[in-house]
Amino acid sequence: MPETTPRPDQPTTAGSGARCxxxxxxxxxxxxxxxxxxxxxxxxxxxxxxxxxxxxxxxxxxxxxxxxxxxxxxxxxxxxxxxxxxxxxxxxxxxxxxxxxxxxxxxxxxxxxxxxxDKLVMRERLTALGHPCPRWWRIADAEDLTTALAEAGGKVVVKTPRGGYDGHGVRVVEHAEQARDWLAAHEELLAEELVPFARELSAQVARRPGGETVAYPVVQSVQKDGVCYEVVAPAPGLDEDAQQRIQDLARAIAEDLGVTGMLAVELFETADGEVSVNELAMRPHNTGHWSMDGAVTGQFEQHLRAVADLPLGSTAPLAPVAVMVNLLGGAVEDLAPGARAALAADPELKLHLYGKSVRPGRKIGHVTLVGDDADALLERAHRAERLIIDGPAAPVGPTTPGATR
Amino acid sequence: MPETTPRPDQPTTAGSGARCxxxxxxxxxxxxxxxxxxxxxxxxxxxxxxxxxxxxxxxxxxxxxxxxxxxxxxxxxxxxxxxxxxxxxxxxxxxxxxxxxxxxxxxxxxxxxxxxxDKLVMRERLTALGHPCPRWWRIADAEDLTTALAEAGGKVVVKTPRGGYDGHGVRVVEHAEQARDWLAAHEELLAEELVPFARELSAQVARRPGGETVAYPVVQSVQKDGVCYEVVAPAPGLDEDAQQRIQDLARAIAEDLGVTGMLAVELFETADGEVSVNELAMRPHNTGHWSMDGAVTGQFEQHLRAVADLPLGSTAPLAPVAVMVNLLGGAVEDLAPGARAALAADPELKLHLYGKSVRPGRKIGHVTLVGDDADALLERAHRAERLIIDGPAAPVGPTTPGATR
The missing domain is CATH 3.40.50.20 (Rossmann fold)
Structure with a gap:
């Protein structure tokens, strides 16, 4: 027998994993x-x-x-x-x-x-399992929505159960009238309280068919117009207990739902440190892109290993901090001159371009950096972002209107 | 103008780099x-x-x-x-x-x-430039070889100037007769003294068309039957002065020869710390595979950036030590079961398979690990190697005959 020590949670399944x-x-x-x-x-x-x-x-x-x-x-x-x-x-x-x-x-x-x-299926199941969710209501008609609005204090988030992404299919309403088109087009809608969150977190785990799981450090994410925009790994100021508790929550959800592959659990964190589940994604997720350059095993490799039923890889970070900033399309259509300038300005920058045509707000790439200081890394990443999105000839600096920090 | 500080050696060429x-x-x-x-x-x-x-x-x-x-x-x-x-x-x-x-x-x-x-062209040029080489002789016939043997003390390495790789086209001879076939087949041969080296080193640099260069840490490499087999980055025990001196040598060669892209300078180091150039390669090189997982910018990305005339990336290591061990084909044809066992045994292992059919001694992949202790990392990497090459059912341990350390 080989002198290897299987990890405790690793099932000794037969076979060699899938190859195709x-x-x-x-x-x-x-x-x-x-x-x-x-x-x-x-x-x-x-x-x-x-x-x-x-x-x-x-x-x-x-x-x-x-x-x-x-x-x-x-x-x-x-x-x-x-x-x-x-x-x-x-x-x-x-x-x-x-x-x-x-x-x-x-x-x-x-x-x-x-x-x-299906966000209604998700809410129902997570609630039944006792996992923390915002208050939510199943909405079949205007009357349901009016009731929800009254119970929620006059304002809710209405979501189409299926097909939404990156802010699509999400609308904040104060009157049932504001959702009339969706009420007509969909059999049911989901309404949720507006969580007064202090920030958004994301927890990622990978799970193999046999049940082996690994968890990545919980990260902080910042959205821009409903689109993931900036991630810091690990989430600043999240103590070890909270990291562990949130990783355990993500593992429990993966286990309870029987997920295979990567699972991203997007979370709201309130000022008192309580978390509730916002969304689930069962694939590599934007909030995990930092791991491509910042962890021993990136999320894309991990997803493949998990769904191929290969042993999972270490999620250990390669540096104390990693940051990721999305490249969201702007006015400049040719990214190459800006990309060149960004690479010249920062030899440690890791650039990932998606080969997509540029449209305003469209995800067309991302950059990552690893190091010791989140704020300094974010400043560098946003500088690269502005060079790439606005082009090298555009003015760049702390007072640029485009800068978001 | 963008607020970027070009690095001193970075030419401000026009354009955006090549895309195809x-x-x-x-x-x-x-x-x-x-x-x-x-x-x-x-x-x-x-x-x-x-x-x-x-x-x-x-x-x-x-x-x-x-x-x-x-x-x-x-x-x-x-x-x-x-x-x-x-x-x-x-x-x-x-x-x-x-x-x-x-x-x-x-x-x-x-x-x-x-x-x-062409190894003769290389020897002639490096010698003219004053870069350290083993003693060498241009061999047109048996008489030349006999002279070289006499001058070298009875034994030389004979090399075909072109077409050799991984030990092919290299032969140690003590009599001109032993190179008779090559003397008949080639117009000229190269003869070199056998350098009494203590170990082999490799220095890698990347150079852009405009002259910008970056240097990777100098590594130690171990060959097996003429094939690169094991690399430790940086080379253990090589002090900062020697690292700098050897990096400078590699940069000078890149500059003198006008290299663009990656240049690997394989070197002999003798017991007194002197180095001489063994071989040159102008592409990513086996001794640089560690950088894929162990440096901010891996050599493959770096080569592309250099030949596309994009700004070069940081060569900073991601950990104090990185090791690479080649997977050289053995008796087992299906690598998947052993690969699975190796990944299960070591979650930090980075596996790279080349999709090649297995033939004895053929390079079919490599593994890397990063960490703090070269010996411990090498032991783990060789354990993975044996699992993959011999299959998970074969005995593995410190006393396995296949182990080379």
Missing amino acids: LGIIGAGQLARMMLGPAIELGLTTPVLATDPAESAAAVASRLRLGRHDDPAAVRELAAEVEVLTFDHEHVPTAILEGIERDGLAAVRPGPAALVHAQ | LGIIGAGQLARMMLGPAIELGLTTPVLATDPAESAAAVASRLRLGRHDDPAAVRELAAEVEVLTFDHEHVPTAILEGIERDGLAAVRPGPAALVHAQ
Whole structure:
């Protein structure tokens, strides 16, 4: 027998892990899986709707088709051992059919994934499990919403249960009238109290099919117009007990829902240090991009290892602090001159471009830095961001209106 | 003007760097460029002779053709801004033609590359420049070799000037007769004294077209049957002065030869701390693989940045020590079970598989680890190596005959 000491929570499953994993969706998350897949020797065909999509442009194996076309998804399933995801928009029925027919393992499976697809299902389940959530209401009509508004003190967040992302499908309302269009278009809506949060946190864990889990340091995230914009890992000022408690919460959710792969638990933290779950994502997540350059095992490699049923990697950070700042499209269409200037200004900068055309507010890349001092790192990362987004000729400095800190 | 402080040695060239770089050759070095190219948003078509080659199997843009076929190389050149290399076997005349006709920039250029292609040219030039070399002789016939043997004390290393790699094209002889076949087949041979080295070192630098250079920590390397096998970064016991002196030597060679991209200078170190140049490589090099996981900027990203004329990245290590151990093919053909066991045994292990079929002694992958203690890291890396190469069922332990330390 090999002289190896299995970690306590590591199941000794048979086999060698999957070698061919199909990725549904071809956004930047699929794109950033490709490099780690090459190093691990995994084959990862990608299902894209357009050959110009972020991952499609750089994937060596590509299938064209829609994620909601049963035939397209089943054809990909037939050529791989495992199906995994760039996004959570694949209809549950398609995935259930693939599982039922034994075409491929679906990871995360549809029974878990539905909690990242449908916010009402998520709220109901987490509440039943006793995990902390904001107060919430199931809304079928204007009357329900009026009741919720009264109970919540006059203001709620209304969300479409499915299909939302990056601030889409989220609206703050004070009168039922303000949600009339959604009430007409959707069978049900979710209403939530506005949590008076002091900041947002995110906890990421990875889980293998057999139950092995690892947790990343809990991070602090800052949104801009509903889009993840800035992350500091670990979350400043979060003591060890709180780190542990929140990691345990994320592990418990992964366990309770039977997640395989990466799970991101986005959280509100109030001034008294209490947390409640905001959203779940069952895939690599924007709040985990820092780990590509800041942890022994980046989240994209970790996701592949988890869904391939390979042993998970260390989540240890490579430096006391890592920061990530998203590149959100501005007026400049050609990023190359600004990127060159940013790399010249900061040799430690790690640049990740998604190969997407620039549209205002669109996620087109991110930068990371590791070091000792979060504020200093953020200043450097935002300077790089401004150079790349505004171009090298634009004025840059602490008083620039575009600067957000 | 942006508030950026250009580094002193950074030329303020115009333009934004190249965006499309053709890679000639599809071995593991080309393969390991692909992940960083994706993150930097660079397009990197690969010229491969066979679609099953290491990089060909995972490249999104592939051309089939031979590196010594002028038409194939010129076709690749016509679709890119820059040509660079997985290996140094492209005939000089083809590259000179591409430069002359302005089809693409060739980086490193043929005038530099010839010093990595032809060991006689390299010895002559380095000697003229005053860089430290072993004693060497140009050998046209048996008489020359007999003279060299007499001057060297009865034993020399004979090398074919071109085409050698990983111990091929290298032979230790004590009589001219022992090189008779090579003397008949080659116009000239190189003979060198056997340097009584205490260990081998390697110094890597990157250089941009305009002259900016960065140097990586000098590493210690151990060969096995002429193949790089184990690397420790930085080289243990090498004091700061010696590190600086050797980095300066590598920078001077890059400058003197006009190298663009990565340059590896393999060196002999004798017991008294003197070094002499053994070989040059003008591309990412096996002795630099540690940097993928152990430095802020890995050598593959750095090579791309240098040949694309993008600002160079920090070479700072991410931990006090990094080690790399090559995976050289053994009896087991399916690496997956052993790889799984190795990942399970060591969550910090970084695994890089090249997607090559297993043949005894063939480079099929490598592992790296970072930490504080070189001996402990090497023990772990070799344990992983044995699990992967021999399979998880084989006995592993300090007394295994396969262990080399």
